[in-house]
Amino acid sequence: xxxxxxxxxxxxxxxxxxxxxxxxxGFTFSNFWMTWVRxxxxxxxxxxxxxKHKPDGGTTDYAAPVKDRFTISRDDSKxxxxxxxxxxxxxxxxxYYCATDVGSGLEGAYDIWGQGTMVTVSS
Amino acid sequence: DIxxxxxxxxxxxxxxxxxxxxxxxxxxISSWLAWYQQKPGKAPKLLIYKASxxxxxxxxxxxxxxxxxxxxxxxxxxxxxxxxxYYCQQYNRYSPTWTFGQGTKVEIK
Numbered sequence: 001x002x003x004x005x006x007x008x009x010x011x012x013x014x015x016x017x018x019x020x021x022x023x024x025x026g027f028t029f030s031n032f033w034m035t036w037v038r039x040x041x042x043x044x045x046x047x048x049x050x051x052k053h054k055p056d057g058g059t060t061d062y063a064a065p066v067k068d069r070f071t072i073s074r075d076d077s078k079x080x081x082x083x084x085x086x087x088x089x090x091x092x093x094x095x096y097y098c099a100t101d102v103g104s105g106l107e108g109a110y111d112i113w114g115q116g117t118m119v120t121v122s123s
Numbered sequence: 124d125i126x127x128x129x130x131x132x133x134x135x136x137x138x139x140x141x142x143x144x145x146x147x148x149x150x151x152i153s154s155w156l157a158w159y160q161q162k163p164g165k166a167p168k169l170l171i172y173k174a175s176x177x178x179x180x181x182x183x184x185x186x187x188x189x190x191x192x193x194x195x196x197x198x199x200x201x202x203x204x205x206x207x208x209y210y211c212q213q214y215n216r217y218s219p220t221w222t223f224g225q226g227t228k229v230e231i232k
Contacts, residue, residue, distance in 0.1 A: 113166035
């Protein structure tokens, strides 16, 4: 079964750090770009950032609100992508999803999503 | 960054109604547009990709159209399972960031 399983999350104080992980199975993880999306309570989806696969340079891109605070990395030997979140703010409180486009021809439309993990930033 | 604007924000409809949701991009994204359905407490589900391609397993009552900056998602005959929130997403491969619309909640009339 093709799936993404997330771990991490929890409660952290403003200014603190947290690391989320997302493990893929059932597909060749190293062949795909991996993305993080978040959703604040009662709000819409927000694209956070992505990491390309090695053939495309393995580079990262981030949305403006998280740039320079969040870092996405991948370990293809462990089929895992991580989101390191530093200098957390109350507005970073959200459910965080990892996602990817495994299906043929999708090229960026996400057909596989993790189960989501809650991050709460509060004193 | 490319901005995506959906309308309406909320839509009240009845079972059997034809429903149309619009998504506008701040600049051309060719056909690099996806539509998702999300229900409370669940991850989004891909419905449409490349503006008009139906994702495998999605009922044919869902359809997408448009290119450039104007796109629509149509549900030809609304079913009870379709009451949810719908999002568009641009994924222009040449854009450094990808963005979602703000969502359209389809409610029971």
